[in-house]
Amino acid sequence: MSNSKMANSKKVERPLSPHLFIYKPMLSMLLSVMHRATGIAMYFGTILVVWWLMAMAYGESSYTTFTYFMTSPFGYLIMVGFTWVLFHHMFGGVKHFFWDLGKGFDLDVVELVAKLAVIIPICATVIVWLTYIILK
Amino acid sequence: MSSNGSDMRTPLGKVRGLGSAKDGTSHFWQQRLTGLANLPLSLFFMYSIYSMAGKSYQEAMAFIASPLVSVMLILFIASSVYHMKLGMQVVLEDYIHGEKMKILLLILNAFFATFIGIACIFSILKISFGA
Numbered sequence: 001m002s003n004s005k006m007a008n009s010k011k012v013e014r015p016l017s018p019h020l021f022i023y024k025p026m027l028s029m030l031l032s033v034m035h036r037a038t039g040i041a042m043y044f045g046t047i048l049v050v051w052w053l054m055a056m057a058y059g060e061s062s063y064t065t066f067t068y069f070m071t072s073p074f075g076y077l078i079m080v081g082f083t084w085v086l087f088h089h090m091f092g093g094v095k096h097f098f099w100d101l102g103k104g105f106d107l108d109v110v111e112l113v114a115k116l117a118v119i120i121p122i123c124a125t126v127i128v129w130l131t132y133i134i135l136k
Numbered sequence: 137m138s139s140n141g142s143d144m145r146t147p148l149g150k151v152r153g154l155g156s157a158k159d160g161t162s163h164f165w166q167q168r169l170t171g172l173a174n175l176p177l178s179l180f181f182m183y184s185i186y187s188m189a190g191k192s193y194q195e196a197m198a199f200i201a202s203p204l205v206s207v208m209l210i211l212f213i214a215s216s217v218y219h220m221k222l223g224m225q226v227v228l229e230d231y232i233h234g235e236k237m238k239i240l241l242l243i244l245n246a247f248f249a250t251f252i253g254i255a256c257i258f259s260i261l262k263i264s265f266g267a
Contacts, residue, residue: 036227043220046252049213053259056200060193079185086178093171100168128182136190 027114035092038085045082083128087121163222170219177212184209197263206264213256221249 023029055066069075095113098104104113154160184205188196199205224245232238 050255057259057262
């Protein structure tokens with residue numbers, strides 16, 4: 001009897017507390033979503049890293065195929081995007097370290113850091129690729 | 137709280153602090169530890185890609201094959217692959233509510249991360265030791 005009760009209890013529609021969509025959208029919320037989204041993007045982006053290293057291990061012709069793809073306009077788009085995504089996730093991660101230490105929770109600090117979390121990764125990406133264009 | 141008479145936890149259980157999932161804060165801790173390691177390692181990874189851009193196949197091979205670069209890249213792969221495995225696990229646990237689908241995806245997550253990690257590390261070793 002206790003078994004069937006447990007099985008039934010799974011189907012009970014329990015009330016949920018209102019969440020997410022009842023709140024006013026804020027930058028810090030968007031950044032939380034972005035932290036996950038950029039993480040998921042890089043999760044699948046690792047396939048490119050495997051391709052890069054395996055192509056080198058396979059030999060020159062497969063490496064040529066890889067570099068041919070990556071230096072195409074679409075390839076550059078991926079690399080610039082990957083750079084921004086990595087910087088974005090990196091900055092978000094550093095922010096989380098401070099939060100884990102219990103620091104930076106004052107509202108004005110949260111707001112300021114949220115803005116920096118948008119601006120700094122973009123600036124870092126631009127700097128990296130400008131340096132690339134100038135030096136290479 | 138510990139003096140509460142209705143607390144069902146044994147003193148040993150409290151001391152171990154492993155909770156119902158039986159591994160306590162280890163997931164949280166490993167996520168942070170690998171995240172911290174990823175900070176310098178992913179910057180090194182970007183530097184590697186950057187310095188290999190426009191190089192010939194032989195030059196690129198020689199760059200990866202140098203011991204410090206190989207070691208740093210292997211560390212980068214190991215740390216980031218574990219980090220992303222833990223991260224994806226949390227995403228799946230949060231958003232996939234069907235128990236069977238969740239278990240299936242958690243298994244695929246572990247397999248995917250392991251494949252990525254082994255494929256990358258094997259390739260780096262093959263490049264380093266020559267073939």
